Amino acid sequence: xxxxxxVNTWMPSRESESIQLLQxxxxxxxxxxxxxMGPQHAYQIASRLEQVSGxxxxxxxxxxxxxxxxxxxxxxxxxxxxxxxxxxxxxYYAITxxxxxxxxxxxxxxxxxxxxxxxxxxxxx
Amino acid sequence: MKDLRRIFLRFLSLFTNSRAEAELDREIAAxxxxxxxxxxxxxxxxxxxxxxxxRAYGGVEQAKQLHRDERAFQGLATIVMDIRYTLRQLRKSPxxxxxxxxxxxxxxxxxxAVFSIVEGVLLRPLPFADPDCxxxxxxxxxxxxxxxxxxxxxxxRNYMRDTHSFxxxxxxxxxxxxxxxxxxxxxxxxxxxxxxxxxxxxxxxLMGRWFTQQEDEQHQPVVVLSYAMWRNRFHGDEKILGTKxxxxxxxxxxxxxxxxxxxxxxxxGHLNSSELWIPLSLRPEEFTAGYAAS
Numbered sequence: 001x002x003x004x005x006x007v008n009t010w011m012p013s014r015e016s017e018s019i020q021l022l023q024x025x026x027x028x029x030x031x032x033x034x035x036x037m038g039p040q041h042a043y044q045i046a047s048r049l050e051q052v053s054g055x056x057x058x059x060x061x062x063x064x065x066x067x068x069x070x071x072x073x074x075x076x077x078x079x080x081x082x083x084x085x086x087x088x089x090x091x092y093y094a095i096t097x098x099x100x101x102x103x104x105x106x107x108x109x110x111x112x113x114x115x116x117x118x119x120x121x122x123x124x125x
Numbered sequence: 126m127k128d129l130r131r132i133f134l135r136f137l138s139l140f141t142n143s144r145a146e147a148e149l150d151r152e153i154a155a156x157x158x159x160x161x162x163x164x165x166x167x168x169x170x171x172x173x174x175x176x177x178x179x180r181a182y183g184g185v186e187q188a189k190q191l192h193r194d195e196r197a198f199q200g201l202a203t204i205v206m207d208i209r210y211t212l213r214q215l216r217k218s219p220x221x222x223x224x225x226x227x228x229x230x231x232x233x234x235x236x237x238a239v240f241s242i243v244e245g246v247l248l249r250p251l252p253f254a255d256p257d258c259x260x261x262x263x264x265x266x267x268x269x270x271x272x273x274x275x276x277x278x279x280x281x282r283n284y285m286r287d288t289h290s291f292x293x294x295x296x297x298x299x300x301x302x303x304x305x306x307x308x309x310x311x312x313x314x315x316x317x318x319x320x321x322x323x324x325x326x327x328x329x330x331l332m333g334r335w336f337t338q339q340e341d342e343q344h345q346p347v348v349v350l351s352y353a354m355w356r357n358r359f360h361g362d363e364k365i366l367g368t369k370x371x372x373x374x375x376x377x378x379x380x381x382x383x384x385x386x387x388x389x390x391x392x393x394g395h396l397n398s399s400e401l402w403i404p405l406s407l408r409p410e411e412f413t414a415g416y417a418a419s
Contacts, residue, residue, distance in 0.1 A: 065152075
């Protein structure tokens with residue numbers, strides 16, 4: 001992935017337990033969320049992240065926006081205005097077909113990377 | 126592919142900035158509203174809910190800035206802004222703008238014109254081998270109004286016979302001739318010149334050969350064609366070599382064709398460059414007074 005800024009999009013957390021995100025991870029998480037849960041607005045994505053990660057990823061919801069604009073510029077997701085159940089307006093992001101394909105590739109890449117790191121760590125000890 | 130797409134969009138975003146900003150404002154407001162709704166649902170007062178929503182969202186300005194950085198090339202964005210500002214200022218004072226533009230236009234135009242002349246006259250070497258060793262001789266007659274120094278036919282003969290400072294020396298004269306025998310008769314620009322001049326210019330013919338000084342002196346009716354003449358008039362036919370064409374109703378034997386970029390005499394910027402070359406072959410009457418060949 002190309003953005004060196006990505007790590008910085010996460011506010012430094014005061015909680016010692018929270019983890020720093022690797023480059024490109026946020027993109028993958030957002031893509032995965034949209035693929036499995038259908039079109040979501042930013043708040044829903046952020047809520048989902050909090051729900052899945054517990055307090056591990058302690059992020060402000062606004063920091064999701066750069067990832068969204070980046071993914072949209074890649075053509076992997078597409079935003080459209082809609083209404084929530086309570087009739088509030090919200091911008092819903094849906095994964096595109098190229099996004100689906102990219103998700104597959106990125107997942108593969110991530111698995112390989114994670115597998116490699118895991119292997120190294122095991123061998124170390 | 127995805128990166129190309131992104132680079133393009135980040136460029137494009139520079140020019141759709143106000144729309145993107147409005148869209149972002151709307152999205153953030155909607156987001157905050159949803160957060161607020163949820164906190165209200167948890168039993169908070171409106172004021173508390175609003176504050177909690179802000180806290181959960183994080184710094185709005187910060188998020189906006191991150192969004193901007195991600196959306197467009199920010200370094201370029203300031204340049205675009207500067208350009209827009211400049212254009213606005215220029216539009217406000219059309220008199221100044223017009224003056225500035227005209228000054229620039231004339232300045233650039235004059236500089237280009239002068240440079241073109243300098244380049245053509247001084248900088249560009251002559252398109253012949255050994256351009257440094259080529260000179261044009263001429264007699265400057267005191268009291269005459271000739272802008273270009275010329276040499277009379279008797280003097281051409283005398284110079285060629287008596288001067289030994291040059292490797293090759295010859296005379297030439299631009300003339301007009303009627304070309305007939307192939308297609309409609311036309312008037313063409315031609316040059317008659319000594320065979321020696323070909324030796325001085327040292328440009329090899331594209332096909333065939335030059336005429337020699339000997340042929341010149343023997344009044345041989347031979348002709349060397351320019352590339353343009355050969356292509357346009359004779360359709361690039363190689364069999365033209367060895368055939369005869371009529372110049373002023375006199376038959377001339379075609380013996381050579383010059384390369385495309387060969388031009389002599391050089392008349393830069395003119396269309397009437399020489400289309401063929403025939404021997405100078407000075408006639409007896411030209412040695413009497415009243416004739417001039419340059």
